Amino acid sequence: MRLAELSERSGVSTATIKYYLREGLLAPGRQVNATTAEYDESHLRRLRLVRALIQVGRVPVATAREVLGHVDDESLGRTIRLGAALWALPQVPEPDETDPAVAAARREVDRLLSSLGWATARELGPLSPVHRSLVVALATLIRLGYAWDAELMAPYAKLMHQVAMRDLDFLETHGSEAERVETAVAAAVLFEPVLRALHGLAQEEESARRYGL
Amino acid sequence: MRLAELSERSGVSTATIKYYLREGLLAPGRQVNATTAEYDESHLRRLRLVRALIQVGRVPVATAREVLGHVDDESLGRTIRLGAALWALPQVPEPDETDPAVAAARREVDRLLSSLGWATARELGPLSPVHRSLVVALATLIRLGYAWDAELMAPYAKLMHQVAMRDLDFLETHGSEAERVETAVAAAVLFEPVLRALHGLAQEEESARRYGL
Numbered sequence: 001m002r003l004a005e006l007s008e009r010s011g012v013s014t015a016t017i018k019y020y021l022r023e024g025l026l027a028p029g030r031q032v033n034a035t036t037a038e039y040d041e042s043h044l045r046r047l048r049l050v051r052a053l054i055q056v057g058r059v060p061v062a063t064a065r066e067v068l069g070h071v072d073d074e075s076l077g078r079t080i081r082l083g084a085a086l087w088a089l090p091q092v093p094e095p096d097e098t099d100p101a102v103a104a105a106r107r108e109v110d111r112l113l114s115s116l117g118w119a120t121a122r123e124l125g126p127l128s129p130v131h132r133s134l135v136v137a138l139a140t141l142i143r144l145g146y147a148w149d150a151e152l153m154a155p156y157a158k159l160m161h162q163v164a165m166r167d168l169d170f171l172e173t174h175g176s177e178a179e180r181v182e183t184a185v186a187a188a189v190l191f192e193p194v195l196r197a198l199h200g201l202a203q204e205e206e207s208a209r210r211y212g213l
Numbered sequence: 214m215r216l217a218e219l220s221e222r223s224g225v226s227t228a229t230i231k232y233y234l235r236e237g238l239l240a241p242g243r244q245v246n247a248t249t250a251e252y253d254e255s256h257l258r259r260l261r262l263v264r265a266l267i268q269v270g271r272v273p274v275a276t277a278r279e280v281l282g283h284v285d286d287e288s289l290g291r292t293i294r295l296g297a298a299l300w301a302l303p304q305v306p307e308p309d310e311t312d313p314a315v316a317a318a319r320r321e322v323d324r325l326l327s328s329l330g331w332a333t334a335r336e337l338g339p340l341s342p343v344h345r346s347l348v349v350a351l352a353t354l355i356r357l358g359y360a361w362d363a364e365l366m367a368p369y370a371k372l373m374h375q376v377a378m379r380d381l382d383f384l385e386t387h388g389s390e391a392e393r394v395e396t397a398v399a400a401a402v403l404f405e406p407v408l409r410a411l412h413g414l415a416q417e418e419e420s421a422r423r424y425g426l
Contacts, residue, residue: 048358056353078424083417120421121414130413137406140269145261146399155379157411163372164415168423170365186359193350195412196405198370200343201334202377204296208333210381211291
């Protein structure tokens, strides 16, 4: 398809597409003559992902370029590729290791991962930004005086493991590795608000069932 | 306890406690003489919640006062009281009803709630800010061209219902209604980042189990 059709089908203006091309967020089309390039479904898919990152996720252009670099790096293993793209997304800052709440949180996260037998999560440990996010979020609870620990988190972790299995089953319905990785990145930005809203609706529903409205 | 002890035990400076008292975020202590007031465990608990809302949730003081008004309104039913406090927290803006993606999202959310038999969620419908959040989040996916529908969301909704049952079981371990409502509000601010991090860790773990690192 030509640029005009790519614009129409994606809902992205030709000026914005040209900007994404210049910024290296979108691969150039196949040049058919000096002034015309031909685009295909992979460009449409990539535009969708660029919009998800930049317009919805508010990710800076440089970060989006870095994320897409990971998405496209076929030399990486699948877990690293699915995860590495997310690692480039905005992360929580490094926790303050002199804070006793951080030390307590780290101890509880270690206990949790041991009790669950999550070997990779333990092995990656603080290398993983999601591990760090968990320590920081739990440290905040502990600092405020909420006594959350490994035992309280374990049933939630098991349910989120079921959610993660569903996530990967869904990714596996996609035909190509490129589509799977792109979908994983888009989901990290777009699907979290859906999951959070489903959680809130389920709380309302369950509360009404137990206690009435 | 006196103000100095309340400050030490809560980790909140006496100046900040006085500010919260002036702003009506904290109930006055029991006046023992012209210059001294006595505080109890309920003040300590409330200070913890005020910090959760203001320091962690970045909720404006006026909104925090509104949330705490709902928390303290014993004339409300339990579901409304648990939920109403959350309803005062920052919400997504009203969706643009002329947008076809919003109409499609609303249709899929209706189908989802019917298929799940979530009667309260259907009855409250757009009155509920979490219902609105779900429509807006799904509309964003649809607008970008990701064909998410009721069938794809249903397994996630069922898992989030299990999470919600666990949430309410946990609330029920708290002795008083005031503690239950306060904990529900604190959890809405503080626990979502924990749940999200557990989801990410579970994805890493499951991906490594299926595909290696």
